Amino acid sequence: MSTFNEQVTAFIESYYKPLDEKLDELRKENEEKGIPIILKETESFLSLILSLIRPGQILEIGTAYGYSALFFARSLPESKITTIERSQKMIQVASANFENFQGGERIDFRTGDATEILDQMIQENAIKTSPCFYDFVFIDAGKSHYKEFFDKAEKLCNPGAIIVCDNILMHGWIVDSSFEGFKRHRTNIKYMKKFIEYIKERADLTVSLLSSGDGLAIIRLNNERKD
Ligand SMILES: C[S@@+](CC[C@H](N)C(=O)[O-])C[C@H]1O[C@@H](n2cnc3c(N)ncnc32)[C@H](O)[C@@H]1O
Incomplete structure (x- = not known):
C-alpha cells in the first residue's frame, strides 16, 4: 500500500477508542501473537452500525481467539x-476467553467447519418450534468460501438483516495484481471477486462496498427469507 494510505490509516487509528480495558488487553495480546483480528477501523465501523441496528441475535463466521464475538457481546x-x-488451537483459546470474560455467557460457540455447522443450524431451525433467526451477520473466515457462507447465513436471517463481510479488498490484491503476495493468494482472490460480482448482480440486496480497514461489504437483505 502507498505511504498515503499508511498515513491515513494511522490518522484514523489515532481516534480509535477501545470499548473497555479488558477488550483492549485482549486486542493487544492478539496483535502481539499475530492472531487475525478485526482492524481498529473495522471495529469502529461495526460499533456504529451495531448501535444503529441493535440486533438481538448476531451470527459470526470466524471466531479466532474470540475478540470480535466478545466485542459484539x-x-x-x-x-x-x-x-x-x-x-482446534483457536477453539481452545476462544473457549477460555468466553469463560473468563463477562459477556461470554451469551456466546453460543459452535465448533467445526462453518459450511457444515450452518447446514446443521438450518436443519435445526426447520424442526424447532421457535427457530432462531439473525438480524446481523459478520463473515470473517475462509476468503474463498464467502459465497457459500453468505448463501447459508441468508437462510438463517430475518428479512432486513445486515450481513457484513470483512477483508473483501484483500490487501488491495482485488484491484492490483502487482501487490506483493498476489500470486500466493490467487485462488482466494478469484473467489472473492466472484463473490463481489454475485452480490452486485442480486437485485434483492442493497450492497455497499467500503474501503475501511481491509475492505467491507455491507449487505442488506431486502426480500423475504429464502428456504
Ligand atoms: C480472521 S480470523 C477471525 C477473527 C475474529 N473475527 C476476530 O476479529 O477476532 C478467521 C478465522 O476463521 C477460521 N476459519 C476459516 N475458515 C473456516 C471455516 N470454513 N469454518 C470455520 N472457521 C473457519 C480460521 O480458523 C480463523 O480463526
Missing part, C-alpha cells in the same frame, strides 16, 4: 451471539 448487553470456528 460487550457492545450490546441484550444480544445473543453465535460464533463458528474450526481450528
